[in-house]
Amino acid sequence: MSARDAILESIRVRRLARAPMPGIYRAPRSDGDLAEVFAKKMSAQHADVRMLDSMAEVPAAIADILRGRNMAATVHVPPGSELETLALPNVEVRRGPPGPFDAAVTRAPFAIAETGTLVYPSGKGAPASWHFRPVLEIAILRAGDVVAELEDVLAKLGPLPSTLNLVSGPSRTGDIEQTMELGAHGPKALAVLVVRH
Amino acid sequence: MSPDPKAFPQAARDALKDPLLRPALGRLKTHFGAGRAAAVQRYGDFESLREAGKAIRDHAVTHLDDLLVTFEASVNARGGTVHWARDASEARRAILTILQDAGAGTVTKGKSMVTEEIALNPFLEANGIVPVETDLGEYIIQLRKEPPSHIIAPAFHLSKEQVAQTFLAAHTGLDPKRSLEERNALVQEARAILRAQFETADAGITGANFLSAADGAAVIVTNEGNGDLTRLLPKTHIVVTGIEKVVRDMTDVAVLLRLLPRSATGQPISTYVSVMAGPRGTAETDGPENFHIVLVDNGRSSLIGTEAQDVLRCIRCSACINHCPIYGAVGGHAYGATYMGPIGAALNPGVMGVAEAAHHANASTFCGRCAEVCPVMIPLPKIMRHWRAVEYSSGLAPKAITRGLGLWAFAAKRPALYRFGTRVAARLLRLMASSGMVRALPVKNGWFAVRDFPAPHGKTFQQQWKARR
Ligand code: SF4
Numbered sequence: 001m002s003a004r005d006a007i008l009e010s011i012r013v014r015r016l017a018r019a020p021m022p023g024i025y026r027a028p029r030s031d032g033d034l035a036e037v038f039a040k041k042m043s044a045q046h047a048d049v050r051m052l053d054s055m056a057e058v059p060a061a062i063a064d065i066l067r068g069r070n071m072a073a074t075v076h077v078p079p080g081s082e083l084e085t086l087a088l089p090n091v092e093v094r095r096g097p098p099g100p101f102d103a104a105v106t107r108a109p110f111a112i113a114e115t116g117t118l119v120y121p122s123g124k125g126a127p128a129s130w131h132f133r134p135v136l137e138i139a140i141l142r143a144g145d146v147v148a149e150l151e152d153v154l155a156k157l158g159p160l161p162s163t164l165n166l167v168s169g170p171s172r173t174g175d176i177e178q179t180m181e182l183g184a185h186g187p188k189a190l191a192v193l194v195v196r197h
Numbered sequence: 198m199s200p201d202p203k204a205f206p207q208a209a210r211d212a213l214k215d216p217l218l219r220p221a222l223g224r225l226k227t228h229f230g231a232g233r234a235a236a237v238q239r240y241g242d243f244e245s246l247r248e249a250g251k252a253i254r255d256h257a258v259t260h261l262d263d264l265l266v267t268f269e270a271s272v273n274a275r276g277g278t279v280h281w282a283r284d285a286s287e288a289r290r291a292i293l294t295i296l297q298d299a300g301a302g303t304v305t306k307g308k309s310m311v312t313e314e315i316a317l318n319p320f321l322e323a324n325g326i327v328p329v330e331t332d333l334g335e336y337i338i339q340l341r342k343e344p345p346s347h348i349i350a351p352a353f354h355l356s357k358e359q360v361a362q363t364f365l366a367a368h369t370g371l372d373p374k375r376s377l378e379e380r381n382a383l384v385q386e387a388r389a390i391l392r393a394q395f396e397t398a399d400a401g402i403t404g405a406n407f408l409s410a411a412d413g414a415a416v417i418v419t420n421e422g423n424g425d426l427t428r429l430l431p432k433t434h435i436v437v438t439g440i441e442k443v444v445r446d447m448t449d450v451a452v453l454l455r456l457l458p459r460s461a462t463g464q465p466i467s468t469y470v471s472v473m474a475g476p477r478g479t480a481e482t483d484g485p486e487n488f489h490i491v492l493v494d495n496g497r498s499s500l501i502g503t504e505a506q507d508v509l510r511c512i513r514c515s516a517c518i519n520h521c522p523i524y525g526a527v528g529g530h531a532y533g534a535t536y537m538g539p540i541g542a543a544l545n546p547g548v549m550g551v552a553e554a555a556h557h558a559n560a561s562t563f564c565g566r567c568a569e570v571c572p573v574m575i576p577l578p579k580i581m582r583h584w585r586a587v588e589y590s591s592g593l594a595p596k597a598i599t600r601g602l603g604l605w606a607f608a609a610k611r612p613a614l615y616r617f618g619t620r621v622a623a624r625l626l627r628l629m630a631s632s633g634m635v636r637a638l639p640v641k642n643g644w645f646a647v648r649d650f651p652a653p654h655g656k657t658f659q660q661q662w663k664a665r666r
Contacts, residue, residue, distance in 0.1 A: 004269075004281040007440060007494045011262040014502035019255035025452045028241045045468070079482075097483070100392050115466040124480035129429040132422040150451040160412045160447070162275075162484050163429070164472035171422040172468055173384060175334035175350060176357050177221075178228040181384045184333055185391065186422025186469070 027114065027149055034113040035143035035194055041116025045169030046182060048191040051143075055195055059088050062138055065191045066091070066103060069136060076104040076134065080125030083107050083140070097127070098134035106130055108141045108167075108192075110156065114149045115168055118192065122163040131165050132186040139167075143196045200344065201533045202545060205556035208531040218528050221354045229519035232463020233570065240459065250456045251574045254510035257444045258501070264410040264443045265492065271413025275475030277488035285315035288493045292317060292402070292435060295489050296326055299433045301399035305391075307417065307424035308332035309404030310348055310513065311437050311493055314535045317402075328402075329394045331423040333387055340367045346529030348536065349461055349515045354528055357383065391423070401427035401485070403473075405438035406512065407453060408490075411446035414474035415490065418457060418467035425471050434485035436473070440492050441509045447472070453512060456572035460514035496548030504583040508543045510573040515540075517567035517577055523560045532557060539567035539577040546584040552593055558584035616659055623653040 001009070030037045039049045050061055066073055073091045076098040077083050083105055098104040107126075110119035118139050122128040131137060147153055150166070157164075171186030182188050201208075212218060237243045257264060269279045280295070282288035288311075296304060304321065306312065306328055318328045318339070330339040334351035338344070340363050345351030352360070361377035364386055377383055403424045405415035415436040417424045428434045444450060450472075458464040477484030500506055518524050518538030529537040534545050534554065542561060545554035558581040567577040588594050589602075608615045629635050630652030637645045644650075655661065 002281070003283045003287055003494075006283055007281055007492075007498055008262045008265065010494070010498040011265075011501055014498065015259060015262075016502045018259040019252070022249065022252035022256050022449070025246070025249040027246075027455060041465070100388070117466060117470075122481055122484060123478065127481065127483040128425070129483045132425045132429070150454065151448060154447050154451065160414055160472060160474045162473075162475050162478050162481060164474075165425065166466070166470035166472075167468070168466050168470075169468050172420045173333045174228075174420070174462065175332070175337070175352055176355075176360055176380045176383055178224045178350065178353070179380060181381050183381075183388065184384055184421035184423070185331070185388055185395075185426055 029148055030113065034146040034148060035196070037113040038111050038116055038146045039192075039194060041113065042169065042192055043116070045116055046172070046190075047116075047169050048189065050191070050193050052193055052195045054197050055086075058086065058140060058193055058195065059091070061193050062088060062105065063091060065136070065138055069189060071103055071136065074103065075138070076102055076130070078104075078106065078125050078127055078130055081107060082125065084125075098130060100133065100135060102134045103136040103138060104130050104134040105138045105140065108139045109145060110153045111141050111146045112148070112150055112153060112166070113146055117150075117166050117168045119153050120165040120167065121157060121161040122165070123161050128163040128165055131167055132171070134187055135183065136189045136191070137170075137187045138191045138193065140193050140195065143194050146194075202549065202554045202557060204533055205531060205560065208533060209527040209560070212527040212531045217356065217359075218354055220356065222525050222528055225519050225525050229462065229515075233460055233516060233519070234463075236459040236463040236465065239465075240455075243459075246452070246455055247572055247574055249452050250512075250572055251510065253444055253449045253452055254512070254573045257449075258441060258506065258509045261440065261443070261498075261501070264445065265440060267410040268408055268413060268443050271411060272475065272488075272490055273413070275413050275488075277413060277475045277490060280489060280491045282491055282493045282495070284495050285493075288315045288437065288491055288495070289317055289320045291491050292437065293321065293324055293326070295433070295435055296321070296400055299400055299487065301326060301433065303327045303329060303394070303398045304400045304402055305329050305331050305394055305398040305427045305431065306335070307401070307403035307419065307427040308335050308351070309402065309437055310345075310535055311404055311439055312402065313345060314495065315437075315493065317437070329391070329398065331391050331394065331427055332419070333384065333421060333423075336387055336391065337363055340364075344530065344535070346537075347515065347518065348513055348540070354530065392426075395426040395430045398431045400433040400435060401431040402435045402437055403427050405436050405442055406457065407450045408438065408443040409445075409447050409450055409472075410443050412472075412474050414447070414472050416450055416454075416470065416472050418454070418470050420462075420464075420468040422469050425469060428471070428473055429484055432485060433487040433489070434473070434476075436490045437493065438490070439497055440494050441497050441511075457512055457514050460516040460570065460572040500547045503547070505543065505547045505580050507575050508540070508547065508577075508580055510575055511540055511544070512573060513540070514572055516570040516572065520566040520570050522562055522564060522566075539581070543575070543577050543580040543584075546587070551584060551587050551591065555584065555588040555593060558588070616657070619657045619659065623657050626650075626652050627654070
């Protein structure tokens with residue numbers, strides 16, 4: 001008998017009663033504007049969240065974030081993404097994958113208010129590794145793309161992409177003396193530009 | 198430290214005398230315990246969430262065969278491959294074959310307790326493949342050639358000074374006079390060294406916190422992002438996990454995701470949650486080209502239909518460990534097994550055999566805190582009691598215990614004798630006490646070496662009961 005059949009058989013012969021179908025769970029929801037709730041929760045997870053009125057404010061915000069962190073005026077933008085049309089005067093734009101000391105700009109198509117989480121389905125122009133390679137990730141999010149909870153994202157998404165990344169703040173570790181340090185493998189800093197219109 | 202669960206009593210005694218362990222164990226309460234309590238408080242109705250999590254896991258455990266078959270079909274449909282392993286040796290061989298077919302020389306690893314359970318690393322090394330642990334805690338203990346001392350914080354037992362010494366000894370290419378006093382310096386040094394490993398590894402191995410049957414997806418949670426670099430940069434990604442991790446779909450996973458990080462570290466969500474379904478798509482520029490899932494049974498299915506079945510609901514959050522007074526006194530290494538604390542005590546006798554791991558089930562005060570904090574409501578003390586009964590009935594319990602219990606049973610079945618005996622015993626204990634405490638008894642007994650016993654100060658319970666009626 002194959003290992004597969006032996007394992008399935010071992011489960012079948014031993015099983016007694018089957019548990020009933022679980023009911024649908026409804027998580028408690030926070031009141032208020034979803035984008036505001038998202039911003040509050042994301043900030044609490046050590047991210048730099050900025051509310052912008054329009055896409056026109058994005059270039060200045062990116063330049064300001066880089067300056068604030070004493071970084072070169074260079075960002076990596078994924079080839080094939082809708083961000084390619086974004087004009088960034090005075091900032092050098094590179095298309096290759098970001099290295100461990102680089103900054104990357106990404107577009108988050110969804111975010112979750114409940115936990116302050118960016119949601120990135122992988123795909124054309126949306127390489128999953130870019131959320132982990134750079135030292136600084138600058139995410140652009142439209143306020144209207146914030147949903148209440150993960151269940152809402154799943155409903156909008158349809159079939160899963162090969163990789164779905166939920167990102168809630170910059171990389172961190174508590175592995176040395178249970179004390180949090182930022183920037184373990186992924187970005188040491190995460191900035192989120194929430195664009196209202 | 199001994200990898201032998203049968204050596205638990207001696208290893209526990211040694212651990213109690215280890216001064217380096219005290220500060221680490223002190224952090225259980227201040228970091229894990231307090232973090233969980235605050236997160237539960239903030240959530241609001243956490244009990245309903247636990248009920249929902251329990252129902253989902255119970256449904257999964259009692260529909261495991263159907264879910265696994267669905268999962269396999271979903272993985273196949275996405276261009277991945279499922280491998281089944283009855284035991285540790287089949288799992289090791291399946292992984293080795295995948296790696297050899299991929300021509301892999303170096304493999305990066307995300308955190309996986311199942312690969313600890315099947316002792317994968319020494320096996321890969323013996324076969325000429327270099328495994329590199331990338332979770333910071335796992336990396337540290339791999340350098341020190343130690344097993345994990347905690348299921349989510351493998352280097353829990355170490356101080357930052359010990360980590361600094363480890364890095365100075367291991368990273369010989371760096372300036373030996375560099376400062377490693379700050380924790381962040383240690384983190385950044387590991388980041389730089391491991392990034393180079395990610396870029397060059399031929400394959401990556403991760404575990405899975407959950408599997409979604411409907412999507413053929415494995416879900417992992419990390420705070421570091423190491424699991425993602427392990428999946429995304431090499432050509433081949435292998436997920437190694439237990440058969441019990443599968444649930445129906447991502448909606449089930451969404452509920453369990455609310456329970457896991459809160460119970461583990463007190464976070465509302467882990468920094469990264471990654472849903473990994475198959476190899477990269479045709480339009481994608483990164484991600485693995487090959488995707489394999491190794492499903493490991495290794496004794497799990499044998500628990501179905503037994504009194505220990507509920508332990509299969511476990512989502513490995515470590516809350517029971519973090520709240521256990523036994524683990525809090527002796528730490529993880531004393532157990533000599535991959536799973537320690539209450540989850541180890543409930544699981545190990547089932548999968549390793551009672552003869553091997555009975556000490557774990559006996560290492561409990563039955564205070565019940567583990568069951569109180571378990572996010573999926575596993576009755577851990579009840580399962581430990583079950584293993585004690587199995588140990589007793591199969592004649593494996595030590596003679597002193599079986600004889601003592603036999604004597605007690607003889608008296609308890611004879612009320613007059615029992616009443617007389619307890620009266621005499623109470624009086625004798627009072628005679629032997631000094632300032633209300635019995636400090637020793639004239640029998641060979643290690644019990645008094647570390648504790649005193651309060652002397653009975655009134656009449657026996659039965660005498661008082663009689664008087665009151
Ligand atoms: S037994 Fe419960 S508390 Fe312990 S690790 Fe498993 S899920 Fe967590």
